[in-house]
Amino acid sequence: MSTEALSTAEGLVKAPLIHKGKVRELYDLGEHLLIVVTDRISAFDYVLDPAVPEKGKVLNGLSAFWFDKTKDLVPNHVVHTDVRKLGDLVSEPDKLAGRIMVTKKAKRIDIECVVRGYITGGGWRQYQKNGEVNGIPLPAGLRKNAKLEEPIFTPAGKNDVGHDEDISFEEMERRIGSELAAGLRKRSLLLYDYALAVCEHKSIILADCKFEFGLLGDEIILIDELFTPDSSRFWAEEKYELDIEIDSMDKEPVRTYLLSTDWDRDSTPPRLPDDVVNATTARYQEIYRRLTEPTSYGFNTFQAVKY
Numbered sequence: 001m002s003t004e005a006l007s008t009a010e011g012l013v014k015a016p017l018i019h020k021g022k023v024r025e026l027y028d029l030g031e032h033l034l035i036v037v038t039d040r041i042s043a044f045d046y047v048l049d050p051a052v053p054e055k056g057k058v059l060n061g062l063s064a065f066w067f068d069k070t071k072d073l074v075p076n077h078v079v080h081t082d083v084r085k086l087g088d089l090v091s092e093p094d095k096l097a098g099r100i101m102v103t104k105k106a107k108r109i110d111i112e113c114v115v116r117g118y119i120t121g122g123g124w125r126q127y128q129k130n131g132e133v134n135g136i137p138l139p140a141g142l143r144k145n146a147k148l149e150e151p152i153f154t155p156a157g158k159n160d161v162g163h164d165e166d167i168s169f170e171e172m173e174r175r176i177g178s179e180l181a182a183g184l185r186k187r188s189l190l191l192y193d194y195a196l197a198v199c200e201h202k203s204i205i206l207a208d209c210k211f212e213f214g215l216l217g218d219e220i221i222l223i224d225e226l227f228t229p230d231s232s233r234f235w236a237e238e239k240y241e242l243d244i245e246i247d248s249m250d251k252e253p254v255r256t257y258l259l260s261t262d263w264d265r266d267s268t269p270p271r272l273p274d275d276v277v278n279a280t281t282a283r284y285q286e287i288y289r290r291l292t293e294p295t296s297y298g299f300n301t302f303q304a305v306k307y
């Protein structure tokens with residue numbers, strides 16, 4: 001049904017590999033970085049076998065789409081996404097087409113900037129404990145998946161080993177200074193509001209999302225990935241309900257399959273059957289179609305205050 005999956009670009013790129021994450025690989029091009037989004041898929045913190053065809057292209061395509069749409073709102077790291085411009089740096093460019101992004105090299109700010117418009121996931125778990133999320137008190141009696149009155153900014157300290165750590169805004173100020181912290185919060189809330197509105201027109205709810213920022217000299221730019229299913233929680237409006245665990249638009253077939261097996265989540269996960277892989281590819285393609293399909297609304301030319 002689709003092209004062969006790419007589980008790594010190692011061996012195809014003639015540049016040093018500087019970071020291999022669960023899904024993406026970073027190569028050092030000197031002045032720039034090369035991000036390759038592979039088709040690897042993770043669930044419950046494990047990278048699974050086999051990779052999912054087309055997934056990397058969807059994730060990279062969505063990032064490219066959103067970086068382009070928001071570039072007048074917040075500048076970002078994108079230089080280009082054209083594999084042909086890489087020339088001899090890559091062998092077999094066809095295998096990498098659609099899954100690369102050449103970016104400016106920024107000094108990463110070690111904070112994950114999370115915005116939540118709905119109370120779910122980790123935010124819901126915090127709220128259940130003490131009625132707060134990252135130190136922000138919320139009204140009593142909220143139900144899981146409820147829309148918040150106002151989106152909230154709930155940062156996390158970036159941790160290269162282990163999980164990121166939820167911190168209060170005051171702690172973020174201590175770590176990076178109050179001026180930079182306020183700047184990142186402002187940009188994050190602005191980006192969320194914008195994407196929420198775009199998604200709404202596509203009958204998708206953007207429940208929460210995560211941004212990373214970096215510094216290019218004095219300039220704050222948006223880096224990493226943007227509004228992908230790996231960094232944001234999208235809900236199909238028709239699946240929205242309070243109190244339940246809402247289907248994730250991307251990995252649901254994988255999660256459902258793994259939960260149907262007797263896998264203990266503490267050992268090598270079972271291999272994904274072909275029908276699960278195919279269903280997952282279809283999910284990713286569908287979310288790409290739904291999000292990027294042009295609408296008759298004027299969002300493509302959206303320009304607000306520029307930071």
Ligand SMILES: Nc1ncnc2c1ncn2[C@@H]1O[C@H](COP(=O)(O)OP(=O)(O)O)[C@@H](O)[C@H]1O
Nearest residue numbers: 021022024077103104105106108212214223224
């Ligand atoms: N333009 C950029 N400049 C500097 N660092 C970047 C840039 N874009 C992304 N990064 C960093 O590259 C890394 C990408 O890793 P990622 O694929 O998210 O793997 P994981 O999160 O699983 O370690 C992250 O540490 C991110 O902060």
Ligand SMILES: [Mg+2]
Nearest residue numbers: 021022224225
């Ligand atoms: Mg990451």
